[in-house]
Amino acid sequence: MTLPAAIFVLRWLIRDTFRQALASRTFWLMVSVTGLCTLFCLSVRIDGPRSLTPEGEIELYGGDKQPLTGANPNPGSMTVGFGALRYTLFRDAEAEVRFLHSFLALWVAGAIGTLAALIWTAGFLPAFLEPSAASVLLAKPAPRWLLLTGKFVAVIAFVGFQEAIFFLATWSALGVRTGIWSPGYLLCIPLLLLQFTIIYSFSALLAVYTRNTVVCVFGSLIFWFVCYAMNFGRHETLAMPVLDPTVPALPTSVQDSVEVGYWILPKPGDVLILLDTALDAKEDFDPLPPSFRLVQTPAQPLSPELGTVLATGAFQTNEGAMGIPVPPQVFAEATYLSLQASQQGRGAFHPELSVLSSLLFAAMVLAVAVRQFATTDY
Amino acid sequence: MSTSAVAEFEGVVKDYPAGLLRRRTLRAVDEVSFRLEPGEVLALLGPNRAGKTTLVKILLCLCGPTSGHVSRLGRPANDRRTLAKVGYVHEHPAFPRYLTAAGLLEYYGALSLIPFEEVRRRIPPLLERVGLSDRSQEPIARFSKGMVQRLAVAQALINEPDLLVLDEPHEGLDPAGRRLVADLIREQRREGRTVLLVSHVLSEVEQLCDRVAVLAGGRLVHLGPLSSLTRDPATGATRPLEDALRPLYEISA
Numbered sequence: 058m059t060l061p062a063a064i065f066v067l068r069w070l071i072r073d074t075f076r077q078a079l080a081s082r083t084f085w086l087m088v089s090v091t092g093l094c095t096l097f098c099l100s101v102r103i104d105g106p107r108s109l110t111p112e113g114e115i116e117l118y119g120g121d122k123q124p125l126t127g128a129n130p131n132p133g134s135m136t137v138g139f140g141a142l143r144y145t146l147f148r149d150a151e152a153e154v155r156f157l158h159s160f161l162a163l164w165v166a167g168a169i170g171t172l173a174a175l176i177w178t179a180g181f182l183p184a185f186l187e188p189s190a191a192s193v194l195l196a197k198p199a200p201r202w203l204l205l206t207g208k209f210v211a212v213i214a215f216v217g218f219q220e221a222i223f224f225l226a227t228w229s230a231l232g233v234r235t236g237i238w239s240p241g242y243l244l245c246i247p248l249l250l251l252q253f254t255i256i257y258s259f260s261a262l263l264a265v266y267t268r269n270t271v272v273c274v275f276g277s278l279i280f281w282f283v284c285y286a287m288n289f290g291r292h293e294t295l296a297m298p299v300l301d302p303t304v305p306a307l308p309t310s311v312q313d314s315v316e317v318g319y320w321i322l323p324k325p326g327d328v329l330i331l332l333d334t335a336l337d338a339k340e341d342f343d344p345l346p347p348s349f350r351l352v353q354t355p356a357q358p359l360s361p362e363l364g365t366v367l368a369t370g371a372f373q374t375n376e377g378a379m380g381i382p383v384p385p386q387v388f389a390e391a392t393y394l395s396l397q398a399s400q401q402g403r404g405a406f407h408p409e410l411s412v413l414s415s416l417l418f419a420a421m422v423l424a425v426a427v428r429q430f431a432t433t434d435y
Numbered sequence: 436m437s438t439s440a441v442a443e444f445e446g447v448v449k450d451y452p453a454g455l456l457r458r459r460t461l462r463a464v465d466e467v468s469f470r471l472e473p474g475e476v477l478a479l480l481g482p483n484r485a486g487k488t489t490l491v492k493i494l495l496c497l498c499g500p501t502s503g504h505v506s507r508l509g510r511p512a513n514d515r516r517t518l519a520k521v522g523y524v525h526e527h528p529a530f531p532r533y534l535t536a537a538g539l540l541e542y543y544g545a546l547s548l549i550p551f552e553e554v555r556r557r558i559p560p561l562l563e564r565v566g567l568s569d570r571s572q573e574p575i576a577r578f579s580k581g582m583v584q585r586l587a588v589a590q591a592l593i594n595e596p597d598l599l600v601l602d603e604p605h606e607g608l609d610p611a612g613r614r615l616v617a618d619l620i621r622e623q624r625r626e627g628r629t630v631l632l633v634s635h636v637l638s639e640v641e642q643l644c645d646r647v648a649v650l651a652g653g654r655l656v657h658l659g660p661l662s663s664l665t666r667d668p669a670t671g672a673t674r675p676l677e678d679a680l681r682p683l684y685e686i687s688a
Contacts, residue, residue: 058515058516062548065545065548066545066546066548069542069545069546072542073531073534073542076533076534076538077531077533079533080532080533080574081533184531187529189525189527189528189529190529190530190531192492192497192523192525193523193525193528193530193543193587193590194543194546195495195496195497196495196496196497196518196521196523196600197518197519197543197546197547198515198516198517198518198519198546198547198548199515199546199548200515434451434492434497434498434499435492435497435498
């Protein structure tokens with residue numbers, strides 16, 4: 058088959074998949090969620106300083122542009138629901154928008170959206186491969202490998218389209234309302250699509266072998282969970298000796314097995330780290346030094362600021378040291394990012410290699426699925 | 436292997452794995468050889484599980500033979516390019532329910548590598564031909580079984596095939612639908628195209644077919660003109676096809 062003919066067939070498979078998706082109620086449910094999130098973003102209003110951080114420095118200033126010496130006298134406020142709810146900013150407007158971006162990208166699109174897309178599209182391939190439906194398609198001149206990869210690409214294209222609508226709509230709405238346009242938010246589109254592609258390749262493999270939607274749904278979810286567990290388990294294995302030298306090291310054989318498993322399997326957890334980076338979330342935590350420790354040792358005492366926060370437990374009551382509010386989720390994020398920092402510091406996290414090896418795994422899984430499909434008797 | 440035949444089976448054997456561990460094999464087609472000549476209508480007959488559908492699937496590259504050779508339109512059967520000139524009606528067609536009749540023909544026409552404008556030009560007369568022109572924009576989900584079958588016939592003709600393979604095309608059709616299929620087969624023959632018909636409707640076979648191939652237990656037990664079956668060798672009188680087939684079908688029992 059010539060390349061133009063293959064592209065022609067691919068275009069039609071994509072077109073058919075869009076029609077299949079448009080005919081489903083789930084599509085309209087997802088469009089509604091996008092609409093609601095966009096409306097939520099349009100309802101946001103922020104009154105207060107845009108940024109408290111002079112360029113190149115850590116946060117030292119309050120809303121009054123004076124050095125922070127006590128409670129912030131002019132923290133600003135955010136309203137949502139077109140003024141229905143108002144609350145005090147814990148930091149500046151940029152941080153607030155970043156928080157909203159993180160919530161929308163990580164939880165709404167990243168967790169709920171990916172889960173919904175996986176469940177929804179899990180039935181597309183089994184329906185496509187069902188013998189009475191596939192027999193007529195397979196009696197057409199398009200080769201089997203093209204039909205399967207074409208359908209796979211079509212599903213990815215559709216999910217990418219949905220993500221693009223979601224991110225562009227919420228980004229525009231928040232930008233219009235707050236004047237803050239963080240381009241990093243749009244990087245979430247390819248990153249989340251990468252995560253979906255990895256998991257969906259496994260779903261495609263299950264579809265070819267079983268043609269069963271239920272197996273595809275649960276199989277791909279379990280696979281996602283296993284990959285996450287291996288991903289974070291490996292990072293924990295590397296980070297814990299740095300963060301807490303009192304924790305006994307794992308046996309070398311276990312460490313090696315975890316390392317091999319990490320590099321073989323896809324790395325959805327690393328995608329999450331890349332998402333954080335794309336969202337500039339780590340900027341919020343720059344004041345934390347790279348040598349940040351959760352556990353104080355005689356050789357490595359905690360920094361005075363963090364020591365105060367931990368000692369008073371003030372982070373749990375939203376009142377941090379030196380008048381800087383430290384909400385619990387910020388502290389949790391700081392902890393997580395410190396793990397990331399320690400890994401990066403040790404050269405253990407390679408974003409490019411991580412993405413490439415994940416894509417390689419997805420390609421290999423898809424190749425196995427294609428080979429099986431090409432030799433299956435119908 | 437001759438290149439003049441539209442399709443040719445030569446010593447074709449097909450074994451399927453069977454049993455819990457799939458170590459045993461079940462022979463569905465056993466050393467079958469015959470040719471499909473240009474412009475003829477050949478009926479493939481046989482009792483259930485005789486291997487008719489398996490033979491059709493091998494011809495259409497839906498499954499491969501365990502041994503033997505199959506050619507289609509002058510090329511080996513695994514050369515998919517010739518499928519562009521083959522039309523196929525599946526015994527139990529299942530089409531995407533979200534598509535309309537016209538949408539399905541567009542999609543299947545595209546997968547037969549026909550330019551879009553050409554497909555669009557062919558759709559209205561085809562739907563008219565199968566009696567679905569007034570339902571062209573209706574989702575298939577709302578179609579009855581007979582309407583789906585008519586649509587299956589239309590999609591098989593969208594690429595103006597040189598070889599039309601009909602696997603039980605009368606399934607679910609009312610008398611008008613059956614007449615429609617019969618007329619289409621006659622039309623194909625008039626235009627010099629070849630038809631392979633798998634059917635249990637013997638009255639249609641008697642009216643439409645030039646030759647008959649009878650399979651029983653996976654083996655070809657008879658191949659020849661229809662008259663070679665319907666003429667009683669003892670008396671020379673014409674007998675019903677059903678009577679002629681009964682002893683052949685009993686071979687597999």
